[in-house]
Amino acid sequence: MGRPAHGSDGLAGTEARPVHRRETAEHTTTRAQRAVAAYLLVGLALLGAWSPSSLGATLVGAAMVFLTAYMVLRLTLVLASRGYRTPEQEPVPDDELPRYTTLHPMYDEANMIPVVVAAMEAVDYPRDRLECLLVLEERDGATVAAARAFDLLDHFRIVVVPAVRPYGKPKACNYALQHATGDLAVIFDAEDRPEPQQLRKAAATFRAAERRGDRLGCVQARLVFDNEQPLRDGEGRTRRDDDGYDVRPTTWTSRLLGNEYAVHFDLVLTGLARLGLPVPLGGTSNHFPVALLREIAFEREQMPTMPDPDDGSVGAWDPWNVTEDAELGGAIAAAGWRTTVLDSHTDEEACLTARAALNQRSRWVKGYAQTSLVLLRHPWRTARAMGPLSYLAFQLQVGGTFVSLALSPVFWGLFGAYLLTGSDRIASLFPGPVYYAGMALLVVGNLALLTVSLYAAESRGRHGTVRHLLTVLPVWWCLLSLATYVAALELLVPSWRPSWNKTAHGVRHLGMGRRLALASATWFAAPEPTPVRSVAKPAVRFLPPDRTAPVLATGYVAPGVVAPRMPARPARPVPRPVRGGARPVVREVPKAPVRWLSEQSREAVLV
Template sequence: MNPDAPPPGLSAQSLLSPGQAALGIGVVGFIAAAIALDLLTGFGPSPLQWAQGGMFALIVLYLAVIGFKLAMVLGSGRSTAMRFEPGALQTFPDTELPRYTVLVPLYREAAVVPGLVRRLSALDYPADKLEILLLVEADDGETRTALAAQGLGPAFKTVVVPDTLPKTKPKACNVGLARATGELCVIFDAEDRPDTDQLRKAALAFRVLPDRVVCVQAELQYWNPWTNWLTRCFSAEYATNFSLTLHGMDRHRLAIPLGGTSNHFRIDALRDLGGWDPYNVTEDADLGIRIARRGWDVRMFVSVTEEEANSRLGNWIRQRSRWIKGYMQTWLVHSREPVKLWRELGTRKTLAIHLTLGFSTVTTLINPLMWALTLSYFVFGPQWMEPLFPPVVLYGGMFAMIAGNALMCYALMLGCLKRGLYAAVRAMLTVPLYWGLMSVAAYKALGQLLQPSKRHFWELTEHGLDTSDEVEEEVVRAR
């Protein structure tokens, strides 16, 4: 299969399938007709009853998402993620190591090129079995010039990505995949700081795991958590997701939505899957679901790649809105044939996908409404709300917001403790403000998704905002 061509029906190039569009129009039309019938004849549910029913459904969904996330976090203690004892890597001699391809998509990353080349050069892997493909867009002369000035070693090759649409990371990765000569490959981003022995660990993991495991995902964390409040919250979120939630999903063998970097693949399986969907702006999450639908597995393994947390609000909003837009794309793509999805994955995995990708995004969108109603209850009293909502809706909604958000704060605190981010624990008391920013990003993402010209637009994340020297000083102060 051509790596530039995702499987039929599983591309995000179109927003909705004909069936999804017909279903959406049918549901909206039915509700509108029912409301019109009530207004004209008094027959059927009133608009208020429709609103009450919708609110009840949102509360149930809200509690389901929070319950699922907590179950994964609390279940991570019995994680079956791959761990390697000291000396384990020596059991896999260099002569038996497979050839490895490292794919590094770059766009306007000239500022971080020196550090990137230094870190990739430090990878502990035999030079004659290592291929590092630097994937640079054709219109990015500045990055190519910066790379040329580095005196790259023999393992490095600069690959120019054609200047064609869509201009996305997955398209660049597909260009690299077509040229890769390794048996295994991994994606690293421009600012990544992987453990030097990560390739050896991944190679050993593939050696001992069954062939149906076609991808192993390393843990991601941030190296600059102490820059400001935003990076503290971002680091806590990453710690909770990669060190707890995904470990819980690994334990229960659920479909794991991959991180955008440090996912290691068997190249033959990756090519058989059709590579990445160039139209999906969270190609990693989509690929994790496609792996599960093929009947293959993704496993977590204990090795860390450090990244740079966004320390500027505008940059953070651009990155987060792209992630949320991609989650929406992925959910819509894999919901096109729900019965087929259920047959391929079974009930548990199917529910987990909806709770992780779709319903979680819906809760982010409705958060402002839920907070506004809860605050209104306490500020203005229950007098005006009690006539509008039955007790189960009114007080169920308040319980969902107060208890649910408190439990999610607790989960983030556990993530901080897991990663040793002790000074960030108290910042989690203010994390609802962070979730408010996520809602802003979610509405931006929804707006872009509804615009054909912005649907596949890849908003670039600026890296190199924090220097290593500044971060070291912050770490020392935090201690």
């Protein structure tokens, strides 16, 4: 098949469209945006000085309108996903399959090299048409050394990214794209295990779209957290390795993360694809025509640190955006191309702890906010490129996620404070219709979110997740809001946490039952006997054997000797003079617990 409707000088078979100039997130806001924000704050301050109650009602009303629009969009996408049809595929013979390049960006993951190789060896695709690029960082010597020491097959290549800021996955993908020789490209993370037929399905989908004249720019596979539920044996017990660690680690965090993926990829993204709206891509398993990536790449002056490529393109991913995939989905839509969801999945590994999930979610929410702010720099121009409805839907997806998670604790706090205090000031924020609309949004909205989560769990057969959704889902929502506040702090104070919040993979984990068993074995085990330690022998002077040893305070006497009655000691012992000089006085032994040992002649050991 060769290139699927792509040429080296652009994309063939498409009508001419105005080129949409992309902008990076190197700076959080522009001068114009800061000026608009300042004018808005001044206006709100004047309104508050004139009528504080009017200011509060205005802010509450605007927030409720925004949250209502966001909720309506989410529910619309969920309903639209029920009628989603898998994109048409046209089988491609092996000798006509396009050349495929897989990008595997890795950092500080030397232990994942065998996992990546094994995952790609399981993929069903001709090896002479497959190119696997291990994209490694120059400053990560351990992973580079591990990759070079590994016995890689011929279709694997190592690409070392220069240690030039900004660091991160998007910059690595941009650098690797300059070395890609394939017609199609896909990104896989280190822990990804794609379905063996995924590359063939993607190639067949692109070929069918080419035959129809469809402007298909990206194919997104579904992502699945395989450790949403534990791996069990035939008797229903959790499988563990020889060291007692779970073969497939599962926690309440991984279950709820897996449920989020089910909602996002099975319902939200499929609903967007069915309605023809822009899709905020996932960070992995998104397939692109290489020619399209080079056509919509950033301009040379926007990335001065990138080396000059042969084809003039610099890179399709924004290296300053921590959710470069979502931004790329909007750029594809602005260029007039469509994204669809593939009937294929990729297994991933979810975070196991709440702290790791907090770091990951704060990065994702921060990237969504960055994408929204970039699109707000020139809203009319971007809306013309995407289409007004598409632009609004995309903004509600990326910006609405940030705003809704930030506002949710505020409304819950106001509701709880009013129930506890009955404050008239809080009541003044919700006059008449606003109050009833707010109560409906609070009750119906949260029940709708819970219903969607339960539906997504049941549709994937994750019956064990339902119990966690009914018990800890509010705690999970609080965690997401906390991640949003962390992301806001990172945006306002970039120097506070400038590094990429990387998620660790290949983590070993002991199940809760196993940890409790080990802990209880330690807590309730019988104490070991305390060994008798030898101590320094006290300075004791024994009388000659022919004389009776004095009875000590402990009541013990020399073995085999009957203690006579001891006469009362005089108040002042008077030494008796002896011939040849004064005789030394036998002083009383200090009162201490002494045990006589029969096996050693007349020796004492302190107990």
